[in-house]
Amino acid sequence: MNINDKSPAGEVATMAEVSEVVKKLRERAKELLASGAVKMIIGYGDGYSKGKTVPIFITKPEDADRLIFDARCQNSLSMYLKTAEIKAKGKIGIVVKGCDARAINVLLLENQVKRENLHILGMVCEGVGDPTQDKCGWCMANTPPVYDDLFGEPIPNKGWNEETFAEVLKLEAMSPAELWKFWTEQFDKCIKCYACRQACPICTCTRCITDKNQPQWVPTSPHSEGNYHWNLTRAFHLAGRCVGCNACHNACPMDIPLKLINWKLIKVVYDDYNFIAGMDSATLPPMETYKVGEETDFIK
Amino acid sequence: MAEFHPKTFAFFCNWCTYTGADLAGTSRMLYPADFRVIKVPCTGRIDFEFIVKAFEQGADGVWISGCHIGDCHYNSGNYYAQRRWAIFRQELGFLGIDLRRLKFSWISAAEGRKFAVEAKEFVERITELGPYTEFHSIIPKTREAEAVTGGGN
Ligand code: SF4
Ligand code: SF4
Numbered sequence: 001m002n003i004n005d006k007s008p009a010g011e012v013a014t015m016a017e018v019s020e021v022v023k024k025l026r027e028r029a030k031e032l033l034a035s036g037a038v039k040m041i042i043g044y045g046d047g048y049s050k051g052k053t054v055p056i057f058i059t060k061p062e063d064a065d066r067l068i069f070d071a072r073c074q075n076s077l078s079m080y081l082k083t084a085e086i087k088a089k090g091k092i093g094i095v096v097k098g099c100d101a102r103a104i105n106v107l108l109l110e111n112q113v114k115r116e117n118l119h120i121l122g123m124v125c126e127g128v129g130d131p132t133q134d135k136c137g138w139c140m141a142n143t144p145p146v147y148d149d150l151f152g153e154p155i156p157n158k159g160w161n162e163e164t165f166a167e168v169l170k171l172e173a174m175s176p177a178e179l180w181k182f183w184t185e186q187f188d189k190c191i192k193c194y195a196c197r198q199a200c201p202i203c204t205c206t207r208c209i210t211d212k213n214q215p216q217w218v219p220t221s222p223h224s225e226g227n228y229h230w231n232l233t234r235a236f237h238l239a240g241r242c243v244g245c246n247a248c249h250n251a252c253p254m255d256i257p258l259k260l261i262n263w264k265l266i267k268v269v270y271d272d273y274n275f276i277a278g279m280d281s282a283t284l285p286p287m288e289t290y291k292v293g294e295e296t297d298f299i300k
Numbered sequence: 301m302a303e304f305h306p307k308t309f310a311f312f313c314n315w316c317t318y319t320g321a322d323l324a325g326t327s328r329m330l331y332p333a334d335f336r337v338i339k340v341p342c343t344g345r346i347d348f349e350f351i352v353k354a355f356e357q358g359a360d361g362v363w364i365s366g367c368h369i370g371d372c373h374y375n376s377g378n379y380y381a382q383r384r385w386a387i388f389r390q391e392l393g394f395l396g397i398d399l400r401r402l403k404f405s406w407i408s409a410a411e412g413r414k415f416a417v418e419a420k421e422f423v424e425r426i427t428e429l430g431p432y433t434e435f436h437s438i439i440p441k442t443r444e445a446e447a448v449t450g451g452g453n
Contacts, residue, residue: 168394176398176399178396179396180396181396184438217352219440224440225356225439228438232392233352239388261391264394268391269387272387290379290382293369294369299404300404300418
Protein backbone atom coordinates (compact mmCIF):
# COMPACT_ATOMS: atom_id res chain seq x y z
CA MET A 1 0.00 0.00 0.00
CA ASN A 2 1.30 3.44 -0.86
CA ILE A 3 1.01 5.64 2.18
CA ASN A 4 1.38 8.73 0.04
CA ASP A 5 -1.75 7.84 -1.81
CA LYS A 6 -3.81 10.45 -0.02
CA SER A 7 -7.48 10.95 -0.49
CA PRO A 8 -9.42 13.60 1.39
CA ALA A 9 -10.96 12.56 4.65
CA GLY A 10 -14.43 11.20 4.26
CA GLU A 11 -14.04 10.25 0.65
CA VAL A 12 -14.11 6.53 1.30
CA ALA A 13 -17.25 6.84 3.38
CA THR A 14 -19.10 8.82 0.77
CA MET A 15 -18.03 6.45 -1.97
CA ALA A 16 -18.81 3.22 -0.22
CA GLU A 17 -22.33 2.25 0.74
CA VAL A 18 -22.84 2.59 4.45
CA SER A 19 -23.60 -0.95 5.59
CA GLU A 20 -26.64 -1.81 7.69
CA VAL A 21 -24.37 -2.72 10.58
CA VAL A 22 -22.69 0.67 10.55
CA LYS A 23 -26.08 2.41 10.30
CA LYS A 24 -27.18 0.58 13.44
CA LEU A 25 -23.92 1.43 15.17
CA ARG A 26 -24.34 5.12 14.38
CA GLU A 27 -27.94 5.11 15.58
CA ARG A 28 -27.02 3.51 18.86
CA ALA A 29 -24.06 5.86 19.33
CA LYS A 30 -26.35 8.81 18.76
CA GLU A 31 -28.77 7.52 21.38
CA LEU A 32 -26.04 6.93 23.93
CA LEU A 33 -24.54 10.38 23.51
CA ALA A 34 -27.87 12.20 23.36
CA SER A 35 -29.18 10.54 26.52
CA GLY A 36 -25.92 11.25 28.32
CA ALA A 37 -25.45 7.53 29.04
CA VAL A 38 -21.82 7.94 27.95
CA LYS A 39 -19.57 10.99 27.90
CA MET A 40 -17.65 9.98 24.83
CA ILE A 41 -17.44 7.24 22.25
CA ILE A 42 -14.15 5.96 20.93
CA GLY A 43 -14.53 4.53 17.48
CA TYR A 44 -13.05 4.29 14.01
CA GLY A 45 -13.31 7.11 11.53
CA ASP A 46 -12.04 7.57 8.01
CA GLY A 47 -8.31 8.11 7.69
CA TYR A 48 -6.45 10.70 5.70
CA SER A 49 -4.99 8.19 3.32
CA LYS A 50 -6.65 5.40 1.43
CA GLY A 51 -7.17 2.19 3.32
CA LYS A 52 -6.47 3.82 6.67
CA THR A 53 -8.64 4.72 9.60
CA VAL A 54 -8.13 7.09 12.49
CA PRO A 55 -9.43 6.75 16.03
CA ILE A 56 -12.19 9.27 16.68
CA PHE A 57 -13.33 10.49 20.07
CA ILE A 58 -16.83 11.81 19.69
CA THR A 59 -18.88 13.63 22.27
CA LYS A 60 -21.73 15.10 20.21
CA PRO A 61 -24.61 13.00 18.84
CA GLU A 62 -24.29 14.56 15.38
CA ASP A 63 -20.71 13.28 15.11
CA ALA A 64 -21.93 9.69 15.38
CA ASP A 65 -22.25 9.68 11.58
CA ARG A 66 -18.47 9.75 11.35
CA LEU A 67 -18.26 6.23 12.79
CA ILE A 68 -17.27 3.47 10.38
CA PHE A 69 -16.54 -0.20 10.65
CA ASP A 70 -14.99 -2.43 8.03
CA ALA A 71 -11.86 -4.46 7.31
CA ARG A 72 -9.70 -1.34 7.53
CA CYS A 73 -10.30 -1.11 11.26
CA GLN A 74 -7.16 -2.97 12.22
CA ASN A 75 -5.95 -1.06 15.24
CA SER A 76 -7.01 -1.82 18.77
CA LEU A 77 -8.90 1.06 20.35
CA SER A 78 -8.78 -0.75 23.70
CA MET A 79 -5.30 0.66 24.22
CA TYR A 80 -6.83 4.08 24.91
CA LEU A 81 -8.52 2.73 28.03
CA LYS A 82 -5.20 2.73 29.88
CA THR A 83 -4.63 6.46 29.40
CA ALA A 84 -5.27 8.85 32.27
CA GLU A 85 -7.20 11.21 29.98
CA ILE A 86 -9.75 8.56 29.10
CA LYS A 87 -9.97 7.20 32.65
CA ALA A 88 -10.83 10.70 33.83
CA LYS A 89 -13.86 10.81 31.51
CA GLY A 90 -16.04 8.50 33.55
CA LYS A 91 -18.35 6.32 31.50
CA ILE A 92 -17.43 6.01 27.86
CA GLY A 93 -18.47 3.93 24.88
CA ILE A 94 -15.96 2.01 22.82
CA VAL A 95 -16.15 0.20 19.49
CA VAL A 96 -14.41 -3.16 19.67
CA LYS A 97 -13.64 -6.21 17.59
CA GLY A 98 -13.34 -9.60 19.27
CA CYS A 99 -9.59 -9.28 19.93
CA ASP A 100 -10.09 -5.81 21.41
CA ALA A 101 -12.90 -7.14 23.60
CA ARG A 102 -10.55 -9.88 24.84
CA ALA A 103 -8.10 -7.16 25.80
CA ILE A 104 -10.89 -5.45 27.74
CA ASN A 105 -11.54 -8.70 29.58
CA VAL A 106 -7.89 -8.73 30.66
CA LEU A 107 -8.15 -5.11 31.80
CA LEU A 108 -11.31 -5.95 33.76
CA LEU A 109 -9.63 -8.93 35.39
CA GLU A 110 -6.70 -6.75 36.40
CA ASN A 111 -8.94 -3.96 37.70
CA GLN A 112 -7.58 -1.51 35.19
CA VAL A 113 -11.04 -0.46 34.09
CA LYS A 114 -14.41 -0.61 35.78
CA ARG A 115 -17.14 -2.48 33.94
CA GLU A 116 -19.68 0.17 34.90
CA ASN A 117 -17.54 2.80 33.21
CA LEU A 118 -17.70 1.06 29.86
CA HIS A 119 -20.38 0.71 27.26
CA ILE A 120 -18.96 -1.83 24.86
CA LEU A 121 -20.13 -1.64 21.26
CA GLY A 122 -19.13 -5.08 20.02
CA MET A 123 -18.68 -5.67 16.31
CA VAL A 124 -18.89 -9.12 14.82
CA CYS A 125 -15.68 -9.31 12.79
CA GLU A 126 -14.58 -11.71 10.11
CA GLY A 127 -11.07 -10.40 9.80
CA VAL A 128 -9.30 -7.12 9.18
CA GLY A 129 -6.52 -5.96 6.91
CA ASP A 130 -5.83 -6.18 3.22
CA PRO A 131 -4.78 -8.92 2.78
CA THR A 132 -6.54 -10.23 5.88
CA GLN A 133 -4.11 -10.51 8.78
CA ASP A 134 -2.92 -14.00 9.63
CA LYS A 135 -4.16 -13.69 13.21
CA CYS A 136 -7.71 -13.29 11.87
CA GLY A 137 -7.56 -16.68 10.16
CA TRP A 138 -7.45 -18.41 13.53
CA CYS A 139 -9.38 -15.85 15.53
CA MET A 140 -11.13 -17.33 18.55
CA ALA A 141 -13.39 -14.33 19.06
CA ASN A 142 -15.14 -13.38 15.82
CA THR A 143 -18.02 -12.53 18.12
CA PRO A 144 -16.67 -10.42 21.00
CA PRO A 145 -16.68 -12.31 24.32
CA VAL A 146 -17.89 -9.20 26.14
CA TYR A 147 -20.23 -6.43 24.94
CA ASP A 148 -23.27 -4.36 25.79
CA ASP A 149 -24.57 -4.04 22.22
CA LEU A 150 -23.68 -6.39 19.44
CA PHE A 151 -23.65 -5.34 15.79
CA GLY A 152 -23.75 -7.94 13.05
CA GLU A 153 -24.91 -11.56 12.98
CA PRO A 154 -23.06 -13.50 15.69
CA ILE A 155 -20.61 -16.09 14.36
CA PRO A 156 -19.98 -19.13 16.57
CA ASN A 157 -16.44 -18.75 17.88
CA LYS A 158 -13.83 -21.28 16.87
CA GLY A 159 -11.74 -22.95 19.51
CA TRP A 160 -8.00 -23.38 19.86
CA ASN A 161 -6.29 -23.76 16.50
CA GLU A 162 -2.88 -25.38 16.15
CA GLU A 163 -2.50 -23.85 12.69
CA THR A 164 -1.76 -20.55 14.40
CA PHE A 165 1.59 -21.85 15.45
CA ALA A 166 3.08 -23.12 12.20
CA GLU A 167 5.70 -20.36 12.24
CA VAL A 168 6.47 -20.90 15.90
CA LEU A 169 6.95 -24.61 15.28
CA LYS A 170 9.40 -23.82 12.50
CA LEU A 171 11.50 -21.81 14.93
CA GLU A 172 11.16 -24.44 17.65
CA ALA A 173 12.79 -26.92 15.31
CA MET A 174 15.94 -24.79 15.16
CA SER A 175 18.98 -25.32 17.39
CA PRO A 176 19.70 -22.89 20.26
CA ALA A 177 22.61 -21.43 18.26
CA GLU A 178 20.40 -20.84 15.21
CA LEU A 179 17.70 -19.28 17.37
CA TRP A 180 20.26 -17.06 19.05
CA LYS A 181 21.46 -15.87 15.67
CA PHE A 182 17.93 -15.35 14.37
CA TRP A 183 16.73 -13.33 17.36
CA THR A 184 19.85 -11.27 17.97
CA GLU A 185 19.78 -10.24 14.31
CA GLN A 186 16.11 -9.32 14.65
CA PHE A 187 16.56 -7.48 17.94
CA ASP A 188 19.59 -5.60 16.60
CA LYS A 189 17.14 -3.70 14.40
CA CYS A 190 15.26 -2.37 17.45
CA ILE A 191 15.52 1.39 17.94
CA LYS A 192 13.90 1.40 21.39
CA CYS A 193 11.03 3.55 20.22
CA TYR A 194 8.67 1.59 22.52
CA ALA A 195 5.89 1.71 19.94
CA CYS A 196 5.27 -1.95 20.80
CA ARG A 197 4.58 -1.00 24.39
CA GLN A 198 2.46 2.04 23.55
CA ALA A 199 0.28 0.18 21.07
CA CYS A 200 -0.42 -2.70 23.42
CA PRO A 201 -3.78 -2.56 25.17
CA ILE A 202 -2.46 -4.73 27.99
CA CYS A 203 0.80 -2.83 28.72
CA THR A 204 -0.83 -0.74 31.41
CA CYS A 205 1.98 0.24 33.79
CA THR A 206 2.10 4.00 34.17
CA ARG A 207 5.81 3.66 34.72
CA CYS A 208 7.38 0.91 32.64
CA ILE A 209 10.30 -1.07 34.07
CA THR A 210 12.44 0.14 31.20
CA ASP A 211 11.91 3.75 32.34
CA LYS A 212 13.04 3.02 35.86
CA ASN A 213 16.65 3.63 36.71
CA GLN A 214 16.99 2.80 40.38
CA PRO A 215 17.91 0.09 39.75
CA GLN A 216 18.24 0.11 35.99
CA TRP A 217 17.12 -3.37 35.03
CA VAL A 218 16.80 -2.90 31.31
CA PRO A 219 19.80 -1.20 29.67
CA THR A 220 18.27 1.75 27.88
CA SER A 221 20.62 2.08 24.94
CA PRO A 222 19.55 0.53 21.65
CA HIS A 223 22.58 -1.76 21.53
CA SER A 224 22.44 -5.53 21.25
CA GLU A 225 22.32 -6.14 24.99
CA GLY A 226 19.69 -3.51 25.71
CA ASN A 227 17.56 -4.62 22.77
CA TYR A 228 17.69 -8.29 23.72
CA HIS A 229 16.81 -7.48 27.30
CA TRP A 230 13.95 -5.17 26.33
CA ASN A 231 12.32 -7.58 23.94
CA LEU A 232 12.69 -10.47 26.37
CA THR A 233 11.14 -8.38 29.15
CA ARG A 234 8.31 -6.96 27.08
CA ALA A 235 7.16 -10.39 26.02
CA PHE A 236 7.48 -11.97 29.46
CA HIS A 237 5.53 -9.21 31.14
CA LEU A 238 2.71 -10.15 28.77
CA ALA A 239 2.93 -13.90 29.21
CA GLY A 240 -0.50 -15.22 30.09
CA ARG A 241 -1.98 -11.76 29.43
CA CYS A 242 -1.32 -11.20 25.72
CA VAL A 243 -4.41 -11.73 23.59
CA GLY A 244 -2.50 -12.02 20.32
CA CYS A 245 -4.00 -8.90 18.77
CA ASN A 246 -0.70 -8.18 16.98
CA ALA A 247 -0.91 -4.45 17.77
CA CYS A 248 2.74 -4.47 18.91
CA HIS A 249 3.86 -6.42 15.86
CA ASN A 250 2.05 -4.06 13.51
CA ALA A 251 3.36 -0.99 15.31
CA CYS A 252 7.04 -1.97 15.17
CA PRO A 253 8.69 0.30 12.61
CA MET A 254 11.65 -2.05 12.32
CA ASP A 255 9.57 -5.09 11.31
CA ILE A 256 10.74 -7.26 14.18
CA PRO A 257 8.45 -10.33 14.23
CA LEU A 258 7.20 -9.68 17.75
CA LYS A 259 4.14 -11.81 17.08
CA LEU A 260 6.28 -14.94 17.06
CA ILE A 261 7.45 -14.40 20.64
CA ASN A 262 3.90 -13.59 21.73
CA TRP A 263 2.50 -16.66 20.04
CA LYS A 264 5.19 -18.84 21.57
CA LEU A 265 4.13 -17.67 25.03
CA ILE A 266 0.43 -17.97 24.17
CA LYS A 267 1.14 -21.55 23.14
CA VAL A 268 3.16 -22.34 26.28
CA VAL A 269 0.43 -20.98 28.51
CA TYR A 270 -2.22 -23.01 26.69
CA ASP A 271 -0.23 -26.24 26.42
CA ASP A 272 0.89 -26.22 30.05
CA TYR A 273 -2.00 -24.52 31.83
CA ASN A 274 -4.89 -24.73 29.39
CA PHE A 275 -5.35 -20.98 29.58
CA ILE A 276 -6.34 -18.49 26.87
CA ALA A 277 -6.19 -14.83 27.87
CA GLY A 278 -9.22 -12.59 27.65
CA MET A 279 -11.92 -15.18 27.01
CA ASP A 280 -13.57 -14.11 30.25
CA SER A 281 -12.74 -11.66 33.00
CA ALA A 282 -12.69 -14.08 35.93
CA THR A 283 -10.21 -16.90 35.22
CA LEU A 284 -6.81 -16.09 36.68
CA PRO A 285 -3.84 -16.38 34.33
CA PRO A 286 -1.39 -19.17 35.24
CA MET A 287 1.26 -17.03 36.87
CA GLU A 288 -1.21 -15.47 39.28
CA THR A 289 -2.24 -18.74 40.81
CA TYR A 290 -1.02 -22.32 41.38
CA LYS A 291 -2.29 -25.79 42.09
CA VAL A 292 -1.33 -27.52 45.31
CA GLY A 293 0.90 -30.48 44.62
CA GLU A 294 1.85 -29.59 41.06
CA GLU A 295 5.44 -30.22 40.05
CA THR A 296 7.58 -29.70 36.98
CA ASP A 297 10.19 -31.96 35.51
CA PHE A 298 13.04 -29.46 35.06
CA ILE A 299 13.44 -28.66 38.76
CA LYS A 300 15.18 -31.58 40.41
CA MET B 301 46.51 -20.27 30.25
CA ALA B 302 45.17 -20.62 33.75
CA GLU B 303 42.60 -23.28 34.40
CA PHE B 304 39.09 -22.12 33.46
CA HIS B 305 36.85 -21.27 36.36
CA PRO B 306 33.36 -20.31 35.25
CA LYS B 307 31.68 -17.20 36.55
CA THR B 308 28.34 -18.27 37.91
CA PHE B 309 25.62 -16.90 40.14
CA ALA B 310 23.47 -18.88 42.52
CA PHE B 311 20.22 -17.53 43.94
CA PHE B 312 19.32 -19.47 47.09
CA CYS B 313 16.36 -19.09 49.34
CA ASN B 314 17.18 -18.22 52.89
CA TRP B 315 15.18 -20.99 54.50
CA CYS B 316 16.15 -24.12 52.63
CA THR B 317 18.95 -24.19 50.11
CA TYR B 318 21.06 -21.54 51.82
CA THR B 319 20.76 -23.42 55.08
CA GLY B 320 21.41 -26.66 53.21
CA ALA B 321 24.64 -25.10 51.94
CA ASP B 322 25.53 -24.24 55.54
CA LEU B 323 24.96 -27.82 56.54
CA ALA B 324 27.19 -29.05 53.73
CA GLY B 325 29.85 -26.64 54.97
CA THR B 326 29.62 -27.45 58.67
CA SER B 327 29.62 -31.14 57.78
CA ARG B 328 32.91 -30.53 55.96
CA MET B 329 31.60 -31.82 52.65
CA LEU B 330 33.70 -30.97 49.66
CA TYR B 331 32.25 -29.26 46.62
CA PRO B 332 33.68 -26.87 44.04
CA ALA B 333 33.24 -23.25 45.06
CA ASP B 334 32.87 -21.65 41.64
CA PHE B 335 29.59 -19.91 42.27
CA ARG B 336 28.63 -16.67 43.96
CA VAL B 337 25.70 -17.09 46.26
CA ILE B 338 23.02 -14.46 46.46
CA LYS B 339 20.64 -15.05 49.32
CA VAL B 340 17.00 -14.18 48.79
CA PRO B 341 14.09 -14.61 51.19
CA CYS B 342 12.22 -16.96 48.87
CA THR B 343 12.45 -18.33 45.34
CA GLY B 344 9.28 -16.32 44.73
CA ARG B 345 11.40 -13.20 45.26
CA ILE B 346 13.54 -13.96 42.23
CA ASP B 347 12.45 -11.66 39.45
CA PHE B 348 13.39 -13.03 36.04
CA GLU B 349 15.37 -9.81 35.63
CA PHE B 350 17.90 -11.28 38.08
CA ILE B 351 18.72 -14.04 35.64
CA VAL B 352 19.01 -11.74 32.66
CA LYS B 353 21.15 -9.34 34.68
CA ALA B 354 23.42 -12.18 35.78
CA PHE B 355 24.12 -13.04 32.15
CA GLU B 356 24.72 -9.37 31.40
CA GLN B 357 27.26 -9.38 34.22
CA GLY B 358 29.10 -12.07 32.33
CA ALA B 359 27.69 -15.19 33.98
CA ASP B 360 28.47 -18.50 32.33
CA GLY B 361 25.71 -20.16 34.31
CA VAL B 362 22.94 -19.39 36.79
CA TRP B 363 21.63 -21.68 39.51
CA ILE B 364 18.35 -21.18 41.31
CA SER B 365 17.43 -23.24 44.31
CA GLY B 366 14.90 -23.16 47.13
CA CYS B 367 12.54 -25.17 49.31
CA HIS B 368 10.83 -28.28 48.03
CA ILE B 369 7.26 -27.87 46.85
CA GLY B 370 5.07 -27.91 49.93
CA ASP B 371 7.92 -26.72 52.18
CA CYS B 372 7.90 -23.01 51.40
CA HIS B 373 8.38 -20.86 54.48
CA TYR B 374 5.76 -18.54 53.04
CA ASN B 375 3.51 -21.43 51.99
CA SER B 376 3.19 -20.64 48.30
CA GLY B 377 6.23 -18.63 47.15
CA ASN B 378 7.85 -21.55 45.40
CA TYR B 379 4.58 -22.53 43.73
CA TYR B 380 4.49 -19.13 42.06
CA ALA B 381 8.20 -19.33 41.29
CA GLN B 382 7.78 -22.75 39.71
CA ARG B 383 5.19 -21.53 37.22
CA ARG B 384 7.23 -18.43 36.48
CA TRP B 385 10.31 -20.50 35.66
CA ALA B 386 8.34 -23.07 33.72
CA ILE B 387 7.15 -20.33 31.38
CA PHE B 388 10.25 -18.13 31.43
CA ARG B 389 12.56 -21.04 30.69
CA GLN B 390 10.61 -21.78 27.53
CA GLU B 391 10.81 -18.17 26.44
CA LEU B 392 14.56 -18.17 27.00
CA GLY B 393 14.92 -21.37 25.00
CA PHE B 394 12.86 -19.89 22.18
CA LEU B 395 15.06 -16.78 22.13
CA GLY B 396 18.18 -18.89 21.80
CA ILE B 397 19.55 -19.04 25.35
CA ASP B 398 21.42 -22.28 26.03
CA LEU B 399 19.24 -23.82 28.73
CA ARG B 400 22.07 -26.06 29.94
CA ARG B 401 23.45 -22.92 31.56
CA LEU B 402 20.47 -22.63 33.86
CA LYS B 403 19.96 -24.94 36.78
CA PHE B 404 16.93 -25.22 39.03
CA SER B 405 16.74 -27.36 42.13
CA TRP B 406 14.86 -27.87 45.37
CA ILE B 407 17.24 -28.48 48.27
CA SER B 408 16.02 -28.51 51.85
CA ALA B 409 17.90 -27.36 54.95
CA ALA B 410 18.50 -31.01 55.84
CA GLU B 411 19.93 -31.95 52.46
CA GLY B 412 23.58 -31.00 52.88
CA ARG B 413 24.56 -34.08 50.92
CA LYS B 414 22.26 -33.20 48.04
CA PHE B 415 23.66 -29.67 48.08
CA ALA B 416 27.22 -30.87 47.65
CA VAL B 417 26.21 -33.24 44.85
CA GLU B 418 24.20 -30.61 42.96
CA ALA B 419 26.92 -27.98 43.39
CA LYS B 420 29.43 -30.34 41.88
CA GLU B 421 27.10 -31.20 39.02
CA PHE B 422 26.45 -27.52 38.30
CA VAL B 423 30.05 -26.36 38.36
CA GLU B 424 31.25 -29.32 36.32
CA ARG B 425 28.53 -28.80 33.75
CA ILE B 426 29.29 -25.09 33.30
CA THR B 427 33.05 -25.65 33.30
CA GLU B 428 32.63 -28.17 30.53
CA LEU B 429 30.42 -25.79 28.54
CA GLY B 430 33.11 -23.11 28.90
CA PRO B 431 32.66 -19.36 28.77
CA TYR B 432 29.25 -18.26 27.49
CA THR B 433 30.80 -16.46 24.52
CA GLU B 434 27.48 -16.21 22.69
CA PHE B 435 25.93 -14.03 25.35
CA HIS B 436 29.21 -12.23 26.05
CA SER B 437 29.17 -11.11 22.43
CA ILE B 438 26.18 -8.83 23.02
CA ILE B 439 27.64 -7.17 26.13
CA PRO B 440 28.75 -3.67 25.08
CA LYS B 441 32.50 -3.36 24.56
CA THR B 442 32.73 -0.68 27.27
CA ARG B 443 31.62 -3.18 29.89
CA GLU B 444 32.80 -6.42 28.41
CA ALA B 445 36.22 -6.69 30.02
CA GLU B 446 34.82 -6.02 33.47
CA ALA B 447 31.80 -8.27 33.06
CA VAL B 448 33.50 -11.26 31.55
CA THR B 449 36.60 -11.48 33.70
CA GLY B 450 35.67 -9.11 36.50
CA GLY B 451 36.48 -10.23 40.00
CA GLY B 452 37.24 -13.86 39.21
CA ASN B 453 35.79 -16.33 41.64
S1 SF4 C 1 -0.23 -9.00 20.58
FE1 SF4 C 1 1.17 -7.37 21.31
S2 SF4 C 1 -0.12 -5.56 21.55
FE2 SF4 C 1 -1.53 -7.32 21.44
S3 SF4 C 1 -1.88 -7.95 23.60
FE3 SF4 C 1 -0.16 -9.16 22.83
S4 SF4 C 1 1.68 -8.02 23.43
FE4 SF4 C 1 -0.06 -6.57 23.57
S1 SF4 D 1 8.34 -1.22 18.31
FE1 SF4 D 1 10.03 -2.43 17.46
S2 SF4 D 1 11.75 -0.98 17.27
FE2 SF4 D 1 10.24 -0.02 18.64
S3 SF4 D 1 10.93 -0.63 20.71
FE3 SF4 D 1 9.40 -2.16 20.06
S4 SF4 D 1 10.63 -3.81 19.15
FE4 SF4 D 1 11.96 -1.98 19.26
